[in-house]
Amino acid sequence: MKCFKFLSILLIFILIFGNTIVGQKKYNESPMTAALVKEGKLPPVEQRLPKNPIVVKPLEEVGVYGGTLRRAWMGPGDRWGIAKICYDANNLMRWASDSKTILPWLVEKYTISKDGRVFTFKLREGLKWSDGQPMTTDDVIFWYEDVIGNEELTPTFPSAFVQDGVRAKFVKVDNYTFRIEFKNPNPMFIYTFPTQGWFIDNSKGSFAFYAPKHYLMQFHPKYTPKDKIEALAKQKGFNKWYELFQFMIDYIQNPDLPTMSPWKIVSKSPNEPVFVMERNPYYPVVDTEGNQLPYIDRVVHYLVSDAEMINMKAVAGEIDFQARHMRLPNYTLFMQNKEKGNYRILVWRTGTGADPAIYLNQNVKDPVKRKLFQDVRFRQALSLAINREEINKILFFGLGVPMQAAIPPGSAYYDKAWAQAYAQYDPGRAKILLDAMGLKVGKDGFRIGSDGKPIELVVSFTTYPGSANMSTMELIKSYWEAIGIKTIIKQVDRSLYTTQCNSGDIEIGVWVLDRMSNVAISPGRLLGTWTDGPWAPLYARWYWTKGQEGEEPTGDIRKIYDLWDEFNRTVDARKRDTIIRQIIALHRKNIWIIGTVGGIPQLVIVNNKLRNVPDGILWDDPFRSELNSFPEQFFFKQ
Known part of the structure; x- marks a missing residue:
């Protein structure tokens, strides 16, 4: 059985990567490293590679060496762009x-x-x-x-x-x-x-x-x-x-x-205006002709202040390859400038269940708001108040799917009932739910909490990743205030947002509901353990610290953690699938996370000279996208 399993893995490896070059004694390398070998600063490439190097079959053709790949980022808080490209x-x-x-x-x-x-x-x-x-x-x-x-x-x-x-x-x-x-x-x-x-x-x-x-x-x-x-x-x-x-x-x-x-950082500080990485001369990967990868010598990231500036650099033709931060609302602008900017636009599938998603902190420290947030009727009302069709039309040109914060269509474990749960635009029904909770409307049109004071929700968001921006959040604010819930929206720096999420100090967070393409291999959104989506930050901390920190959950949230523990002990794949369905059913019942639009395509800006870049692959965090496009086999074709 073990032998069969190994042979199956090996077959898949060869099918995807092409024939290995077992026993090959001679390899080729870039002019950049060849010059260092000649100067005595590096050993020959054969001595730098392992006995059995990894073999990658180029997507379109064997590439040529050289060039600098241009990208953009927003500094250390945006480090994941560098992580996922390299x-x-x-x-x-x-x-x-x-x-x-x-x-x-x-x-x-x-x-x-x-x-x-x-x-x-x-x-x-x-x-x-x-x-x-x-x-x-x-x-x-x-x-x-x-x-x-x-x-x-x-x-x-x-x-x-x-x-x-x-x-x-x-x-x-x-x-x-x-x-x-x-x-x-x-x-x-x-x-x-x-x-x-x-x-x-x-x-x-x-x-x-x-x-x-x-x-x-x-x-x-x-x-x-x-x-x-x-x-x-x-x-x-x-x-x-x-x-x-x-x-x-x-x-x-x-x-x-x-x-x-494939590349190694050479810049001394992440605050430099151009952050530089150069090829790693010991990278253990070759193509099918024995050429050591990567083909490209350098990758640079231009430091900018916000995601919109990255989009503008793409429009100007100053970016060679980037999916991260490329926003669908800018699609028309990208199309209008692609010839002038000498780039093409690829579209990758996503595992996005909502962009943006709204996370009501079940551990919020204000006792009045905690009682509100933990009442499913309140979450249902806020969800029913949102006009998802309008958001889809305004932000995504109608290309997304108006839905609850759930697994998107086409992904593993998609549940139609969850995707549609309380996702209809029905402010009248929302008001009935709030009335049933005893939340009366004051003279100013806003509802009064159990402490006799107007309910005032504070929603914190940061401008990346995803499509949350001030105009999006203004729409959410207008929907909720239309049913009598006063809403304050705050745009904060990502580092501050992350700190508040981790500590549980955030009241309502906003983040893309990503990692939903296969929740069995990346369950963090369902468990709340990815705290940038802070629906249960202190319960999640209790879970991952084995009760040493955080707050002990009860009820359905405790059931989720117990089910996930059972999932991890279960060897039978069919039984594991049943457990996942039970966790999904608890989310469908409780609507801890409120969605807007899901199934949104990811735009990728690519220099017309850059080749071996795949189209139509899946963009989602568990697959380390953009890394799953294998950037080491990209090259510039003159």
Whole structure:
């Protein structure tokens, strides 16, 4: 059975990536690295690649080397654009462009025990970090034991590695093989690898699964005297050794951090007007003719102040490839300027269940509002008050689907009843629900709360990602005030928004309901554990900290967490599907998240000279989009 499974994975790998070039002794490289070899600054390409390099079959044709790929971002708070074009290629496994197949990447092969408890991985022999040092299982054990397992670096041990109070074991078999052993079955664990962003600590809610031990030892007291590290920390402006360590593992801040990604950051600060990445000479990937990837020498990100400026740079022809922040409301503008800007517009499918979605914090600290928000009739009324058809027409040219915040059509586990639940525009019915709650209308036309004061909702949003902007939120405000609910809308910086979501201080948050293309592999929106959608931030914190922090949930929210625990223990795929349907039914019943328009296409701006860029693929966070377009095989065709 194990043999059959491995052969199936290998077949899929070959079908997607083309024939491997096993045994090939001669490889080709870019003029940029060839010049460094000639100068004696790099070893030959054959010595920089693993014994069995990853082989990527170019989408259209074998490319040519050279060029600079231009993009734009909004600085450190927008780091995910850099992660998803480049650094998430550090993942041990990766999604294929079909968004269905998991590809062994830095891992050459893997097996899963029949009971779903033990996962065995074989790294590619000869992998090297961007500084030329070997990457081995020692880097995996270092990450788990010395980073994730260090209480100062990781105060709350990740619940993903704990079952019934027992931590998973990471076992080194040899220099290239390791095992992860769980107490109980954990069949969905394998999906953790390709769906994560590559961040060494757990502060971003992701797992790297390995880290450059040879480099980071100098900042860790297990390997270097603590007083020496503390002194260095103070020189760098930090108070504690672990603050320095956390800075040094942040690739956005520290360009010296070794990487396994196609390009490596060379800019000294993320605040530079042009943030530069250059090819990684040790990237372990070649095309079907033995050319080391990437084809493109550099990727640059121009620093701008907001998402609309990114769109304007695209219109001006100053961006070569970008999907992130490309807004559908600008579609007409993009079409009008594509010849002048020398670009084409691709359309990718999305896993968006609502853009924007509105998240009423079930843990809101105001007791009067908490009682309101936890009354399903109040959430139903707010939902019925929204004119989704109008939003779809104004924002999305009628191309989206007016629906509840739910799984979009065409995605796994789509539930029509959930998508339609309380999604009709019916302000009259909304008023009846509010009347039934005893919320009387005051002289000024606004409803009075149980404390005798006018109800005043505070909605906080940030301008990215997604389509939430002031005009969108003004529409929401008008709909709710039409049924007597006074509404204040606040546009805030993303960093402040994130902080308030994580602390539970936000009252009502606004964020795109993404990650909905397959909730079995990315359940964070259903669980509330992606706190940028803060419908249950403190309940979610209680869940992922195993009760150490946050608030203990009751009722249907507690049922969701119990069901998800059962899901993760269940090996039978059909039984897992049944459990997912039960969780969906609880969301359909409760409408904890209020939707607007879903199923929205994602625009992609592409320079006409840039080739091997796919059209029609799936855009969703679990697939690390744009990474699932395989940017390392893009090239400029003259």
